[in-house]
Amino acid sequence: xNEHVHASADLTKNQALVMGAxxxxxxxLSAYTILDQLRDDGFRAPLQVxxxxxxxxxxxxxxxxxxxxxxxxxxxxxxxxHETVVFxxxxxxxxxxxxxxxxLANRVAFLADEARFALKNTTxxxxxxxxxxxxx
Amino acid sequence: xNEHVHASADLTKNQALVMGAxxxxxxxLSAYTILDQLRDDGFRAPLQVxxxxxxxxxxxxxxxxxxxxxxxxxxxxxxxxHETVVFxxxxxxxxxxxxxxxxLANRVAFLADEARFALKNTTxxxxxxxxxxxxx
DNA sequence: CGAGATTGCGTTACTTTATAACGTGTGCAA
DNA sequence: TTGCACACGTTATAAAGTAACGCAATCTCG
Numbered sequence: 001x002n003e004h005v006h007a008s009a010d011l012t013k014n015q016a017l018v019m020g021a022x023x024x025x026x027x028x029l030s031a032y033t034i035l036d037q038l039r040d041d042g043f044r045a046p047l048q049v050x051x052x053x054x055x056x057x058x059x060x061x062x063x064x065x066x067x068x069x070x071x072x073x074x075x076x077x078x079x080x081x082h083e084t085v086v087f088x089x090x091x092x093x094x095x096x097x098x099x100x101x102x103x104l105a106n107r108v109a110f111l112a113d114e115a116r117f118a119l120k121n122t123t124x125x126x127x128x129x130x131x132x133x134x135x136x
Numbered sequence: 137x138n139e140h141v142h143a144s145a146d147l148t149k150n151q152a153l154v155m156g157a158x159x160x161x162x163x164x165l166s167a168y169t170i171l172d173q174l175r176d177d178g179f180r181a182p183l184q185v186x187x188x189x190x191x192x193x194x195x196x197x198x199x200x201x202x203x204x205x206x207x208x209x210x211x212x213x214x215x216x217x218h219e220t221v222v223f224x225x226x227x228x229x230x231x232x233x234x235x236x237x238x239x240l241a242n243r244v245a246f247l248a249d250e251a252r253f254a255l256k257n258t259t260x261x262x263x264x265x266x267x268x269x270x271x272x
Numbered sequence: 273c274g275a276g277a278t279t280g281c282g283t284t285a286c287t288t289t290a291t292a293a294c295g296t297g298t299g300c301a302a
Numbered sequence: 303t304t305g306c307a308c309a310c311g312t313t314a315t316a317a318a319g320t321a322a323c324g325c326a327a328t329c330t331c332g
Contacts, residue, residue: 012309032288045312050290055309066202067259069289069318086244088253101247107240108222108262115233116267117224123203125259126244131252148280168317181283186319191280205289205318 010059017041018052019073022062027094028070065089065096067125072096084108084122090130097130146195153177154188155209158198163230164206201225201232203261208232220244220258226266233266 011019021034029037031049043049053071056062063072065087075098076085084105088097104124112119147155157170165173167185179185189207192198199208201223211234212221220241224233240260248255 014310030289046290047292048311051309066261086247088248088251090253091256097251097253099247099251101243104240104243104247107237107243108260111222111235111237111240112224112262112264115224115235116270117226117233117262118265118270119262120227120265121263123259123261123263124244125202126248126253126255127257127259128248129254129256134252134254150281166318178282182319183321184282187280 011056012052014043014048015052015055017043018049019056019061022056022071022073025073028065028068028072028089028096030068030070034071063087063098065125066123067127072098074098076100084124086124086126088126088128088130090133091127092129092133095130148188148191150179150184151188151191153179154185155192155197158192158207158209161209164201164204164208164225164232166204166206170207199223199234201261202259203263208234210234212236220260222260222262224262224264224266226269227263228265228269231266 017038018034021037022029031046031053034053035043035046035049038049053062053064057064057071061074063074063085064070065072068089072087085098085100086104088099090096105122108122108124109119111117153174154170157173158165167182167189170189171179171182171185174185189198189200193200193207197210199210199221200206201208204225208223221234221236222240224235226232241258244258244260245255247253
């Protein structure tokens with residue numbers, strides 16, 4: 001595997017609509033918020049959103065924020081290595097900054113290795129106040 | 137503040153009951169599972185559990201696992217520095233190993249600092265298969 | 273002491289988040 | 303052309319979490 005690059009063309013109609021909603025937003029959206037935004041496009045039920053989200057997450061185009069029960073479009077510079085991503089979630093403006101860091105990723109891998117833990121997925125979420133909200 | 141050390145004596149009845157349920161369990165419990173276990177002790181409503189959990193988390197005696205919507209008693213060797221804790225969550229046996237790591241904690245702090253992000257809380261959760269489940 | 277604040281508790285009702293189960297349509301491959 | 307895989311639509315339901323109300327016990331400080 002590792003066909004992480006999906007053009008919009010690869011997406012089904014529902015997936016594209018959900019992806020669009022997330023891309024348009026500058027902060028994470030809950031599945032139900034997405035649903036509301038897509039009523040006019042024919043969305044009626046949560047499952048339509050969740051099914052699209054499942055795929056988009058699988059493709060690596062969307063991340064789930066566990067501590068928020070919400071979703072963001074991947075804005076990671078290079079959208080190909082999604083193993084370990086760090087999210088900084090501002091509790092004031094609720095915007096999210098996404099970044100990847102090799103040092104952190106390596107340390108996580110090391111710790112897992114040391115414990116003989118077969119690592120499948122890593123969640124790192126930082127809560128706090130972002131730069132611009134501190135200024136204000 | 138920083139009275140992180142709470143003896144059972146410091147806890148109210150409900151807090152002690154919830155703490156007991158979590159301590160008895162060798163894997164994370166959802167609030168509703170705790171509720172069910174405490175029916176015989178007079179628990180009737182989710183709020184009774186959530187209120188106790190809020191306090192226990194505040195005291196640092198319990199951790200919330202964001203990716204599981206569940207809670208574990210803190211088994212961290214020294215229960216006094218809860219800033220950055222790493223959880224390894226086994227997807228087979230659902231047991232959780234908790235550990236703290238200075239290298240990781242420092243890196244997180246560094247990244248936050250670099251982004252001028254005022255860090256309040258850090259979540260690190262690793263999903264995978266634990267040592268004993270791989271053996272089996 | 274005692275008026276006011278604080279904290280925990282119990283209950284009902286409710287919101288938000290997520291899934292189960294079942295059936296339809298479409299495209300592709302044996 | 304049959305059968306499989308996959309996306310889709312719908313209804314119903316489960317799981318997780320909160321709002322709002324009122325009561326009782328405990329501080330606390332004038």
